[in-house]
Amino acid sequence: MELLKERVRTSRLLGQDENLVLYGGGNTSVKIDGILWVKGSGWDLGTIEEAGFAPVRMEALLDIAKMDSISDSELVRLQKEGMTDKAAPAPSIEAVVHAIIPYKFVDHTHADAVVTVSNTPNGRELIEQIYGDKVVVVDYVMPGFILSKAIAEAVKGREWSDIEGIVLLNHGIFSFDDDGDRSYQKMLALVKKASDFLAQNAQIENSFLASEVKKALLKDEISALRGCEVEIYTLDTVSAKTLASLANLEEIICGGPLxxxxxxxTKPRAVIVEEGEEAQSIKAYADWYGSYFEAHNDGTKIILDKAPRWGVVRGKGVFVAAKDDKEAKALKDIISHTVDAMLRAEMLGGWQSLSLKDIFAIEYWELEQAKLKK
Ligand SMILES: [Zn+2]
Structure with a gap:
């Protein structure tokens, strides 16, 4: 299985670059003799092994792709049914998307630079300006089956050989090739275009009000909401302090995740803490979270805790609130990338990621909930 070895090697290269893949985000696949080997859930690209890929019959996936609609649980069931090795991990819910892209190797990442540019008011125009018509641009839809439909629609009437990649607005990017290294190199080249654009048009300036965040005051309030003890960690980066000192902080924070x-x-957004009003600020967040849940719950969902995972102390800096070391590391990494993206997007007209409706659909998605329980 030379191709599968190749797939493991370039998947790790992608997964170990945190500007491309943060915390389990992204997935890869290779097609070998009618079987799609796609990243299994619970595996991290940076450390994936051959056993981390789920083998699913292409025929089964292409049959799913032809359907008009399908529920998430039915999709999971049919994908599982199509597996040639039932002991392998469950295939990524993006398996159908990988199947309809007619190349052996398919790489998908959530590259910071690409999502940063797309998370702005003129995101689509900027992406089109950066890539021209060689890249297909798809509006945000839920990952999985609906995304495969949106991609099929977007490439209609086009030759795959003319397409260098696919950008999913507010989400990520796909590259593909019959050669594993070339697909990886294409990903790097595509992401570099967005990075170069940011370097030219949205270079982060170093200006901030430096001061300490009062951790103890936050810790008690957030622990009480979370139902377990959390520790507060500050992000001592120039970007974090710059964000905290921006006049339109509320507007940016309401713009959604990376x-x-x-x-x-991360929860849908950060808490904004006013110094001296720590308890009131945290309570206001919990109230907001409750109303966000009520506004989008269809009556079947059970509310998660209302504790913020990260926050901005106005004029001071950014912190994360984590229940253990593992969560602290993940949050610090994700939020430092998010803060940089927010600052750059500000220079491109403003940070604007997903709507609360779209965020809710992911936060309360049964498949995502299952992923966390592992
Ligand atoms: Zn994705």
């Missing part, structure tokens, strides 16, 4: 899957770890 890429949809982050919401599972």
């Amino acid at each position: 890429t949809p899957e982050h919401v599972i770890r």
Whole structure:
């Protein structure tokens, strides 16, 4: 299985670059003799092994792609049914998307640079300006089956050989090729275009009001809401302090996460803390979270805790509130990337990620909930 070895090697290269893949985000696949080997859930691209790929019959996936609609649980069931090795991990819910892209190797990442540019008011125009018509641009829809439909629609009437990649607005990017290294190189080249654009048009300036965040005051309030003890960690980066000192902080914070899957770890938005009013600020967040839940719950969902996972102390800095070391590391990494993206997007007209409706659909998605329980 030379191709599968190749797939493992380039998946790790992608997964170990945190500007491309943060915390389990992204997925890859290779097609070998009618079987799609796609990243299994619970595996991290940076450390994936051959056993981390789920083998699913292409025929089964292409049959699903032809359907008009399908529920998430039915999709999971049919994908499982199509597996040639039932002991392998469950295939990524993006398996159908990988199947309809007619190349052996398919790479999908949530590259910061690409989502940063797309998370702005003129995101689509900027992406089109950066890539021209060689890249297909798809409006945000839920990952999974609906996304495969949106991609099929977007490439209608076009030759795949003319397409260098696919950008999913507010979400990420796909590259593909019959050669594993070339697909990886294409991903790097595509992401570099967005990075170069940011370097030219949205270079982060170093200006901030430096001062300490009062951790103890936050810790008690957030622990009480979370139902377990959390520790407060400050992000001592220039970007974090710059964000905290921006006049339109509320507007930016309401703009949503970097890429949809982050919401599972970060909650839809940060808490803004006014110094001296720590308890009131945290309570206001909990109230907001409750109303966000009520506004989008269809009556079947059970509310998660209302504790913020990260926050901005106005004029001071950014912190994360984590229940253990593992969560602290994940939050610090994700939020430092998010803060940079927000600052750059500000220079491109404003940070504007997903709507609360879209965020809710991910945060309360049964499949995402299952992922966290593992
Ligand atoms: Zn994705």
